Amino acid sequence: MLKLKVFFSFAFVLISFHIFAQDVYISDGNIDTLQAAIDDANTPDSQVTIHLRAGQSFEGTPWFSNFRGNLKIKGNGAVFGYLSKIRSDPLGRISTDGTVTITGATFVNIQTGPVGCSFIQNQGRLSLERVTFSSIGIETTGNILNCNNEEILLNDGWLDLVNVTVTGTRFWAVEGSIIRATENASTSISHLTVVDTTFELKGDSQIAILRSESEGSISVGNSIILADENSGANLHACVGPITDKGGNFSSSGDCGFSGGLINRNDLDQLIGKGHDAWVLPLLAGSIAVDSGNPDECQKLDGRGFERGALCDSGSYESGAANHGGELTRGGVSGFYFTPESDGNYIQVQRAYNGNVVVIWNTFDADGAQAWINAVGSYKDGVVTAKAYRILGGVLQPGGGASGGTETDWGAFRVTAHNCNEITVEYESTDPGFGDGTFEAKRLAYVHDLGCSDR
Numbered sequence: 106m107l108k109l110k111v112f113f114s115f116a117f118v119l120i121s122f123h124i125f126a127q128d129v130y131i132s133d134g135n136i137d138t139l140q141a142a143i144d145d146a147n148t149p150d151s152q153v154t155i156h157l158r159a160g161q162s163f164e165g166t167p168w169f170s171n172f173r174g175n176l177k178i179k180g181n182g183a184v185f186g187y188l189s190k191i192r193s194d195p196l197g198r199i200s201t202d203g204t205v206t207i208t209g210a211t212f213v214n215i216q217t218g219p220v221g222c223s224f225i226q227n228q229g230r231l232s233l234e235r236v237t238f239s240s241i242g243i244e245t246t247g248n249i250l251n252c253n254n255e256e257i258l259l260n261d262g263w264l265d266l267v268n269v270t271v272t273g274t275r276f277w278a279v280e281g282s283i284i285r286a287t288e289n290a291s292t293s294i295s296h297l298t299v300v301d302t303t304f305e306l307k308g309d310s311q312i313a314i315l316r317s318e319s320e321g322s323i324s325v326g327n328s329i330i331l332a333d334e335n336s337g338a339n340l341h342a343c344v345g346p347i348t349d350k351g352g353n354f355s356s357s358g359d360c361g362f363s364g365g366l367i368n369r370n371d372l373d374q375l376i377g378k379g380h381d382a383w384v385l386p387l388l389a390g391s392i393a394v395d396s397g398n399p400d401e402c403q404k405l406d407g408r409g410f411e412r413g414a415l416c417d418s419g420s421y422e423s424g425a426a427n428h429g430g431e432l433t434r435g436g437v438s439g440f441y442f443t444p445e446s447d448g449n450y451i452q453v454q455r456a457y458n459g460n461v462v463v464i465w466n467t468f469d470a471d472g473a474q475a476w477i478n479a480v481g482s483y484k485d486g487v488v489t490a491k492a493y494r495i496l497g498g499v500l501q502p503g504g505g506a507s508g509g510t511e512t513d514w515g516a517f518r519v520t521a522h523n524c525n526e527i528t529v530e531y532e533s534t535d536p537g538f539g540d541g542t543f544e545a546k547r548l549a550y551v552h553d554l555g556c557s558d559r
Contacts, residue, residue: 127151132158136165136185143167146174149202157183157210166212169197172205172229180210180236182381196225201262203229209381209409211237223259231260234267235407237382237420239375242275255281260290268296268407268420270384272375276304282316282344286323295350296403297328298385298419300372302340315360317345326350326401329367329393329419330360351398352418364418367392372419381409384421393418437483437521441529441545448474451529451545453488453519461488463517465529470537477531479517488519494535514538 129142139155146153151174159181166185167178196212199205205227224241225231241257255276258264264286271283283299286292294315304312314330317323325347332342333356343360353362371391377383384407387393397416406412407420417423441451452464465477481490491513498509515533522528525547532540 127153129153129155130158131155131161134158134161134163136163136167139163139167143169143172143176146176147172149173151175153177154179157181166196166215169199169203169205169225171198171200172203173200175204177206177208178210179208180381183210184377184383185210185212186215198226199229199231199262201228205230206232206234207236208234209236211239211377211383212241213237213239213383215240216242222254223256225257226259226261227264228261230263232265232267233269234265235381235405235409235420236266236268237270237384237407238272238274239270239383240273240275241271242277254285256285257282258284260284260286260292262290264290264292266292266294266297267403268382268405269294269298270375270382270407270420271297271299272301272385274302276302276312281312283314284323285313285316286318286321286345288318288320290321292317292321292323294323294325294328295401296397296406296416296418296420297325297330298372298407298421299329300331300333300369300385302333304340311339311341311344313341313344315343315345315347317347319345322346322348324348324350325353325360325362327352327397327403327416327418328354329372330355330362331367331369331372332356333369350401352396352401352416354393354396354418364396365392380407382407382420384408385419386421387417387419387423389423391423394423436524437486437488437527440548441527442548443543443545449543449545450548451519451527453527455483461490463488463490463492463519465492465517465531477514477517481517486521488517488521490517490519491515492517492531492533 131139131142142155153174154177156179162184238257257271257274274283281304299314302314314332315323330342332340341359342355342357347360349362352364354364354367355362356366356368371388371393373386373388375383375385394417395415397418399415402412402416404412406422406425410422410425412422412425438453438455443449448468450466454462456462461481461483463479467475469475477492477494479490479492481488492515493511494514495509495511498506500506514535515531518530520528527545528542529545530542
């Protein structure tokens with residue numbers, strides 16, 4: 106059993122920018138630091154993984170300038186562009202010899218210039234998993250060169266989308282697409298949700314959510330493609346050949362999906378707190394609930410929550426928030442108290458390698474303050490941890506305490522019922538404590554780690 110003093114001896118310090126064994130850790134939320142790491146990885150022989158600290162918000166977005174390396178970005182719930190509404194260039198271009206994988210990230214409220222007239226142009230291999238694009242637009246008015254075609258994702262190579270959400274896209278072009286596949290492209294889509302697309306009518310504008318060239322194809326499974334009804338006949342769900350892999354729903358029949366029709370009333374508004382990516386929940390009774398093709402069901406949904414064997418269509422799994430008791434990535438972590446008993450606090454902190462730290466600040470039977478420390482594991486919404494107590498320490502003048510002895514105390518069982526309530530059960534070998542149970546309510550969250558019961 107890993108004891109608390111051993112656990113804390115492994116100091117995990119994230120520095121702003123450091124490369125070791127092909128891994129880069131970004132902890133300061135600085136877009137320039139991230140951009141420098143991407144630029145350094147832009148060589149044909151690179152094999153780099155960038156790890157972002159959970160829940161970081163970046164003012165701006167990274168730029169892939171003719172990217173030729175092999176790069177993975179693990180966003181851990183990162184948000185890009187949240188504080189920066191205007192950007193003069195798109196996310197960029199992946200070259201034919203480039204490979205980029207992005208997981209767990211949201212790009213929100215970004216208006217780009219018309220460089221290439223695409224937000225992302227992929228000529229190599231691009232994989233997006235648990236990624237959301239919200240309120241993205243390509244500005245082509247005024248003195249800026251106008252585009253006849255605009256795309257959020259233009260695929261000229263290999264494109265894989267898993268648990269991707271696209272909402273609030275705005276076009277200004279004669280022709281536009283959320284996802285456009287050229288004739289020689291390979292495009293695979295699983296659990297995609299697209300809603301709330303609008304456009305500035307320019308002549309005979311024709312906008313498509315999915316567009317495939319006549320000699321190409323886009324394969325789609327367990328997805329929701331919604332061309333909003335109030336946008337009129339110029340907005341299409343699908344144009345060109347689409348391969349239906351089952352579990353798909355759209356707002357019209359032009360996709361040829363076997364799953365049937367769906368409308369905006371089946372989905373709620375965008376939610377963002379505490380997720381790998383922001384998501385659009387399915388409302389109760391939606392036709393897309395439990396309607397995914399089981400052969401195409403992904404293990405996780407867009408938030409990083411585990412799906413059931415009978416999965417929902419789209420990027421959101423309605424029954425997944427408490428499936429496995431995850432309460433989001435690290436969401437059970439935080440500070441809890443008993444409102445009727447001052448001085449009775451529980452801290453729960455999920456850590457690396459499956460460990461969970463529990464610290465109970467309370468009083469013993471004689472009224473003296475007592476701290477109980479525990480380290481254990483988390484499974485299915487329950488923390489089980491072996492506990493210890495340090496006794497006999499004496500404060501040294503001008504310094505810390507010394508002389509304490511760690512003794513076995515017993516065990517904890519902490520059950521998370523939702524984001525705000527836990528049950529604490531304990532069994533102690535100390536007769537002054539014995540066995541007991543109490544309810545506690547959340548006092549505070551850990552910074553950058555939210556929680557959702559949805």
